[in-house]
Amino acid sequence: MKKYLAGLAVGVLVALGSGIPAHASLVVSGTVDYMGAARNLIYDNDLDITWLDYTKSSNTWSNQTSWAANLALTVNGVTYDNWRLPATVDGPYVYGYDGTTTGGYNITTSEMGHLFYTELGNKGYYDTNGNSQAGYGLTNTGAFDNLVSSWYRSGTEYAYNPPYAWVFDMDDGNQSVDNKDTYLYVLAVLPGQIQAVPEPGSMLLIGSGLAGLVCLGKRRRGH
Numbered sequence: 001m002k003k004y005l006a007g008l009a010v011g012v013l014v015a016l017g018s019g020i021p022a023h024a025s026l027v028v029s030g031t032v033d034y035m036g037a038a039r040n041l042i043y044d045n046d047l048d049i050t051w052l053d054y055t056k057s058s059n060t061w062s063n064q065t066s067w068a069a070n071l072a073l074t075v076n077g078v079t080y081d082n083w084r085l086p087a088t089v090d091g092p093y094v095y096g097y098d099g100t101t102t103g104g105y106n107i108t109t110s111e112m113g114h115l116f117y118t119e120l121g122n123k124g125y126y127d128t129n130g131n132s133q134a135g136y137g138l139t140n141t142g143a144f145d146n147l148v149s150s151w152y153r154s155g156t157e158y159a160y161n162p163p164y165a166w167v168f169d170m171d172d173g174n175q176s177v178d179n180k181d182t183y184l185y186v187l188a189v190l191p192g193q194i195q196a197v198p199e200p201g202s203m204l205l206i207g208s209g210l211a212g213l214v215c216l217g218k219r220r221r222g223h
Contacts, residue, residue, distance in 0.1 A: 004017030008201050011146035014114055018029075020034055022111060025044060025045050025046045025119060026042060026043070026044050026045075026046075026119045026120075026142060026147060027042070027043055027045070027143075028041065028042055028043075028141070028143045029039050029041045029042070029043045029050060029193055029195075029209055030075060030076075032052070032073045032074070032075050032194075034052070034054055034073060035054065036059060039052055039146070040053040040056045040143050040144070040145065041053070041075070041194050042142075042143050042144065043184070043193045043194070044114070044115070044119060045193075046114065046118070046119070047111060047114060047191065048191065048192055048193070049111065049189045049192070050189065050190040050192065050193055050194050051144075051187060051188075051189055052071075052073070052187065052188045052190070053143070053144050053145055053146050053147075053190070054146055054187070054188070055146045055147060055152075055185050055186070056068075056146055056185060056186045056187075056188070056209045057185070057186050057188060058183040058185050059183055059184075059186075060181050060182070060183065061153055061165050061181070061182075061184075062180065063169070064085060064153050064184075064186040065084075065085055065155055067082065067186045067188075068083045068084050068186065069083065069154070069184070070083050071083040071188055075194050076108075076195075078194075078195075080194060080218070082190060083188045083189065084085055084113035084155050084188070084189060084190075084191075085153060085154060085186055085187070085188065085189070086110065086112045086115075086152075086155060086168075086187060086189050087110065087111050087112060087154065087155060087156050088109075088110035088112070088113075088154040088156040088166035088168075088175070089102065089109045089156075090102075090156055090157070090158065090159050092160055093158070093160070093177055097126050097127070097128055097129065097130040099127075101176055102175070103176050103177070104174065104175065104176075105112060105125065105126045105127075105128075105172075105173050105174060105175075106124050106126075106127070106173070107130050107175045110154065110156075110166065110168060110175060111154075111189060112152060112154065112168035112170075112175075112187070113168060113173075113175055116138075116168070116170060116173055117173065119142065120135070120138075120140045120141065120142050120144075121140050121141050122136075122137065122138060122139055122173060122211035123135055123136045123137070123139075123173065124136055124173030124174065125137075125170060125172035125173060125174065125187045134199050136172055136173065137171055137172055137173075138170045138171065139147060147170060147187075148170065148185060149170055149171040150169070150170060150171055150184075150185055151167050151168070151169050151170075151171075151178070151184045151185065152167065152168050152169075152170055152184060152185050152186055152187060153165060153167055153178075153184045153185070153186045154166035154167060154168065157180075158177045161177070163179060163180055163181075164177045164178060164180065165177065165178065165180050167184060
């Protein structure tokens with residue numbers, strides 16, 4: 001019984017402290033003040049990364065990677081400064097529709113592709129058989145308030161042609177490469193999760209719950 005109560009208490013603390021519901025893979029961990037507004041911090045527990053819900057105005061690859069690398073955001077007294085642009089699996093550019101290629105549609109091996117297709121449940125312009133389909137595009141944005149239907153940069157260079165880098169189109173789900181000097185939007189991601197500190201009300205709830213568990217354990221040991 002002691003082991004059961006201890007395990008249950010830890011479970012309560014973890015659930016309330018992280019804010020992650022069971023089986024969820026995309027959840028708001030909290031917010032941060034940035035550029036004059038509160039921005040959602042959205043955790044993907046499939047990939048163990050946190051998205052900053054802010055679309056940076058279009059610029060070159062060099063300027064955008066520098067912007068992400070220099071981000072230092074403070075949440076609950078802790079400063080997080082290891083931000084970067086989303087990653088893409090590099091390789092020779094091969095176009096396709098079934099999600100097994102490096103370029104084209106229905107690709108979920110990049111962080112932006114995973115977000116667009118798997119987490120947000122959007123459709124590409126083409127299905128996996130190469131047929132155009134209705135209802136494509138950025139129709140679902142989930143907890144994101146600042147995604148735009150346009151091309152976004154990846155932080156991954158295209159090794160087969162270094163002046164280029166991988167990009168993803170939030171308008172129709174296409175993954176491709178583009179010149180680093182092209183002006184495109186970006187998102188920033190952080191490896192791991194930003195831990196939100198429970199509100200005072202949540203801490204009171206945790207304390208009450210633990211006190212109840214202790215009383216329950218005492219009563220059961222008395223029988």
